[in-house]
Each structure stands twice: as C-alpha cells, then as structure tokens.
Amino acid sequence: MLSRIAERFARQFEELDGRPDHAVISLGHVWVDIMMGVDSVPKPGGFAVSHGTAAAVGGSYRILQAVTGMGVRARHAGIIGTGPWADIIRRDFEREGIVHIGQDRIDADSGFRLVLGDEDGRKTFIATxxxxxxxxxxxxDCVEPADGDVVHISGNTLMDHTAAGVDEFVQRAGTDPKARGYQIVLNPTNTLSLVNDQLLEDLVLARPIWSCNRQEARTLADRLGAPVDPNAGLTVGGGFDRAMTDLCGALGETLRAPLIVRAGARGAWVRTPGGDVIHVEGYPTKATHKRSAGSCHTGVTCAMLARGWSLVDAVRIANAAASLAIRRAVDGVPVCPDYEEAIELVEREDPRPAKD
Known part of the structure; x- marks a missing residue:
C-alpha cells in the first residue's frame, strides 16, 4: 500500500505529466578534478606518493549530471576551452546529454584542480x-530562460572576471521574483567570503533561492549582519536542531528570499519569505565518500523545481537523492541516482514522524 506521502507524490506527478519540458541552465564553471590519495600532504620541498589517482569532471558538471538523472534538460552556459582538459569535459557532456550553450575559446584550455586527500580525510586543493x-x-548574454526554467548560479563563478557576466545577468533578472517566469537557485560554495560587496549586494537584491550548507550559511549571515547567536553550537547533538532553525530563520529573514540550509544526513532546513522554518528530515546513510553530495542535492532541487514541485517537496526528494549518491560513490565521488530511484526511497522510507 502506498504511504500518504507516496499518494501525494503520485497525484502531483500525474498533474505535472503534461506540462512543458523545462530546463535547468547553469552559469557555473566546469573543470577537471585530479584526485590523489596521499598519507599526508608534503611540506614545501617534500615528496609524497599517491595511493591512487582519478580524474573526474567537476564544478557545475555535477549539478547538471544530477539534473539529467532527474529527467530534466540540462544546459551549461559557462565557457569551455580547447585542449585536453576541455576534451574530457565535452566527452562527459555528450555522454550525459548536457548541452553546452555558452561560449567556446580556441586560445585557452579549460582549467583543472589537484585534490590531495590525506588519511585524515582532509582535502587540499591546487587550482589552475x-x-x-x-x-x-x-x-x-546567451542566457534567455523560458517560463518554467531554473537558472543555477554557483559561487565558483563569483570570484574572477566571469563574475561580471553573473552581475549583468542578475541585474537583467530584476529584483522581483514574481515578475520572472523562471526561478534562480544560487549555491554560494565556500568561496563566499571572497565575493566583492557590490556583487553580493546585487545577488541579494535579485532574491534567488539560496541553497547553502551550514558553514556557508554562517559565512553569509556574518557578511550580511544577520542576527545569529555566535555562541550557538552547530554540532550534531545538544542544541543542533534549535541552532539550525535559528540560523535558517534569521538568515532567511535578512535575505527576504527562499533559503535552504543543508546538514548532510540530517536533511535540510527550509524557509520561504514570511513563513516558518521547516525541517525536512534526511535519510540516514553510511558515509563511504570523500566528496560532498551537495552538488547532487542542489542539482536535484533545481530539477524538481523545473518539474513544478514545491520547494519543500523538491528538497525532500533531493535529500533522498543525496543519500543514495553517498551510498554508491565511485572513486570517492558520490553518484546521483535517477528520478525513479529517488522517488522510490521517499515512498519507502519517509523519515518524518507519522501524524494522525
């Protein structure tokens, strides 16, 4: 017998079945990650031997890969170069059905990062x-979202010359989300502290849907002066739930925009303007990965919004997808499931307490 949540999902899916096929358009950077496992990162002038090396396309590719897994069209509006690293990116785009609509450069290759993971689980990044x-x-300028589309902006695009293009886009999008026929989802990443004040102000004024992990949310709250208790503990246990609720509430009120604050297996806290904070419980899983499943979560959230789901339901499905992605990591990289698998987990293991 279907659970009450499954019945509601099934009805909503049937209602959405005849809607236009919307797309998720990402403005984020895409590069190649070269992941190397070492006992420890060597000191300057030192030497280390890698226990294993794996190359994988990173950046916003992981967002778009999750989008295609959810059965939604994925478009990449960033720049791709010409050279061996760009060839890897284009190959993976073609395999996953991701369409590149952005600019191509023939005078420069795409970038790459060395990711050194030590035995303590710490990661050291060296970017080119x-x-x-x-x-x-x-x-x-090529980005012209249709009604119902979702535009994804990543923090990795906010630190270099490309940030000027993001600023132009959000100014073109305007400051009234209700006047746009599309939605904007912004995940700031850990680079938020490096974003200049003018660009951050323009991003806030655009009032996108913000999707942050708890560290990013604290950084954003500090920059915007949101009234968050600096002594509130954000460790699992103790006052974790209360601290997350307070953080999401205070930051969401300051942003005057929808906000998602992710917390791994604990799920996410969600607030829409004028509403209460809602805790969307996660799905317990054994951590077998070396990389965060945040990209999978954000990509699935974008895809579900493009399919017409509410923000809370989109986050609930994203919680399930992120849990599955962690369970099936390959070379330390979480692998996002497809739409049917994510929905099946939500139907089978609704983590919320039953209510009469």
Whole structure:
C-alpha cells in the first residue's frame, strides 16, 4: 500500500505529466578534478606518493549530471576551452546529454584542480584556472530562460572576471521574483567570503533561492549582519536542531528570499519569505565518500523545481537523492541516482514522524 506521502507524490506527478519540458541552465564553471590519495600532504620541498589517482569532471558538471538523472534538460552556459582538459569535459557532456550553450575559446584550455586527500580525510586543493574563468560582462548574454526554467548560479563563478557576466545577468533578472517566469537557485560554495560587496549586494537584491550548507550559511549571515547567536553550537547533538532553525530563520529573514540550509544526513532546513522554518528530515546513510553530495542535492532541487514541485517537496526528494549518491560513490565521488530511484526511497522510507 502506498504511504500518504507516496499518494501525494503520485497525484502531483500525474498533474505535472503534461506540462512543458523545462530546463535547468547553469552559469557555473566546469573543470577537471585530479584526485590523489596521499598519507599526508608534503611540506614545501617534500615528496609524497599517491595511493591512487582519478580524474573526474567537476564544478557545475555535477549539478547538471544530477539534473539529467532527474529527467530534466540540462544546459551549461559557462565557457569551455580547447585542449585536453576541455576534451574530457565535452566527452562527459555528450555522454550525459548536457548541452553546452555558452561560449567556446580556441586560445585557452579549460582549467583543472589537484585534490590531495590525506588519511585524515582532509582535502587540499591546487587550482589552475582556464577558459572557464576568462569571461566578461557579455559571458551570459546567451542566457534567455523560458517560463518554467531554473537558472543555477554557483559561487565558483563569483570570484574572477566571469563574475561580471553573473552581475549583468542578475541585474537583467530584476529584483522581483514574481515578475520572472523562471526561478534562480544560487549555491554560494565556500568561496563566499571572497565575493566583492557590490556583487553580493546585487545577488541579494535579485532574491534567488539560496541553497547553502551550514558553514556557508554562517559565512553569509556574518557578511550580511544577520542576527545569529555566535555562541550557538552547530554540532550534531545538544542544541543542533534549535541552532539550525535559528540560523535558517534569521538568515532567511535578512535575505527576504527562499533559503535552504543543508546538514548532510540530517536533511535540510527550509524557509520561504514570511513563513516558518521547516525541517525536512534526511535519510540516514553510511558515509563511504570523500566528496560532498551537495552538488547532487542542489542539482536535484533545481530539477524538481523545473518539474513544478514545491520547494519543500523538491528538497525532500533531493535529500533522498543525496543519500543514495553517498551510498554508491565511485572513486570517492558520490553518484546521483535517477528520478525513479529517488522517488522510490521517499515512498519507502519517509523519515518524518507519522501524524494522525
């Protein structure tokens, strides 16, 4: 017998079945990650031997890969270069059905990052920027979202010359979300502290849907002066739930925009303007990965919004997808499931307490 949540999902899916096929358009950077496992990161002038090396396309590719897994069209509006790293990116795009609508550069290759993971689980990054970071204010002039589309903006696009293109786009999008026929989802990443004040102000004024992990949410709250108790503990246990609720509430009120604050297996806290904070419980899983499933969560959230789901239901499905992605990690990278698998987990293991 279907649970009450499954019945509601089934009805909503039937209602959405005849709607137009919307797309998720990402303005984020895409590069190649070269992941190397070492006992410890060597000191300057030192030497280390890698226990294993794996190359994987990173950045906003992981967002778009999750989108296609949910049966939604994925478009990449960032810059791709010409060279061996760009060839890897284009190959994976073709395999996953991701369409590149952005600019191509013939005078520079796409960038790459060395990711050194030590035995304590710490990661050290060394980045070489390429064509993806060589944009300007015209970079995203190609982006013309249709009604029902979702535009994804990642924090990795906010630190270099391409940020001027993001700024142009959000100014074109305006400050009234209700006047747009499309939605904007922004995940700031850990680079938020490096974003200049003018760009951050323009992003806030655009009032996108913000999707952050709890560390990013605290950084954003500090920059915006949101009234968050600095002594509130954000460790699992103790006052974790209360601290997350307070953080989401205070930051959401300051942003005057929808906000998602993710907390791994605990799920996410969600607030819409004028509403209460809602805890969307996660799905317990054994951590077998070396990389966060945040990209999978954000990509699935974008895809579900493009399919017409409410924000809370989109986050609930994203929680399930992220849990599955962690369980099936390959070379330390979580692998996002498809739509049917995510929905099946939600139907089978609704983590919320039953209510009469």
């Amino acid at each position: 920027y390429g064509a993806e970071a060589q944009g300007d204010h015209t970079t995203f």
